[in-house]
Amino acid sequence: MKCPGQDTLYWKEDAIYEVKCPECNKNVEFFKDDTARKCDHCGHRFANPKMDFGCASYCKYAEQCIGNLPPELIAQKEDLLKNRVAIEMKKYFKRDFKRIGHATRVARYAETIGKNEAGNMAVILSAAYLHDIGIHEAERKFNSTAPKYQEQEGPPIAREILTRLGANETLINEVCDIVGHHHHPRDEETLNFKVIYDADLIENLSEKHKENPMEKDRILKIINKSFMTESGKKEAEKVLAAN
Structure with missing residues (x-):
């Protein structure tokens, strides 16, 4: 038909x-x-x-x-994809507002950094929304939220979501690769990975800073040592060391 x-x-x-x-x-x-x-x-x-x-x-x-x-339509499809991934992430986490909030904030930082670094925004935002998607399975199987378990359990779930949404195979493979090692950079990394790593690090440091405030000098040392992009460093300074 x-x-x-x-x-x-x-x-x-x-x-x-x-x-x-x-x-x-x-x-x-x-x-x-x-x-x-x-x-x-x-x-x-x-x-x-x-x-x-x-x-x-x-x-x-x-x-x-x-x-x-x-x-024009390819761009429209990719723009729509990231919005649908965000919806699927929220549906997956259901009432786990802590994880939904974390993923949403990471995506917000990733969007700022990714645009400044001229990354692939469809990959970056899909990976940002799905980077911790394996955390529930990690808790269920291993009673742990350790990064290695999140990275192990996340890619199959991310792949199922992206396949169901009709994403192309190249994008799916790259997003799943990022999800599968987002806490552990390799010697050589893609720009899209670096954006996700920096965005996630900003949010993780921000959460820790709220619980146990750090001195500005210490924050700046972490920023200079740990971030992978210049835009990530600038965003981190704006978020963490503004005061």
Whole structure:
């Protein structure tokens, strides 16, 4: 069965229309299911400005349904993905507001750091929301929240969530890799990992600082020694050493 939005049986007169080329201003004919077309006059290829991507912004079958996705829709899909991952994280943790709050704050720091470092925000925010997703299984199986158990139990749960949401395999693999060792940096690390590591460290230090306040000099020493990105250091100073 075809998606009704793409089945010509349901099309009306407005299913074919002309759009001005943004380069030469000549008319280019579009069918409503064309994601992009090339201008016959100047050769410029551009996305269909009238196309309502609708469910294609989250449907995992969108590419099969409407062909190769334009960059605009790929960006839209990734932007929507991080919001849906946040929802799935909250559903998974249910009434464990402590873990929900921690993940949400880590994601907030990761967004600031990641944008400043020009990281892949879909990977970064998905990993931020899911970095501690294995903590309940660690408690159930080992009666422990030790980092090694979280890292062991987290990736299968993260993979199931991301697969169900229709994320691409490359993103899933990178997020699961980060989740699987987010407390233990390797000798060589990706930028996306470094962003998550710094964001998580800010939140962990902030929680400890609230319980047992540290002197500013000690905080600055930790920041200079432990953080992996310059943006992470700046954010840590803003959060931890502002006063």
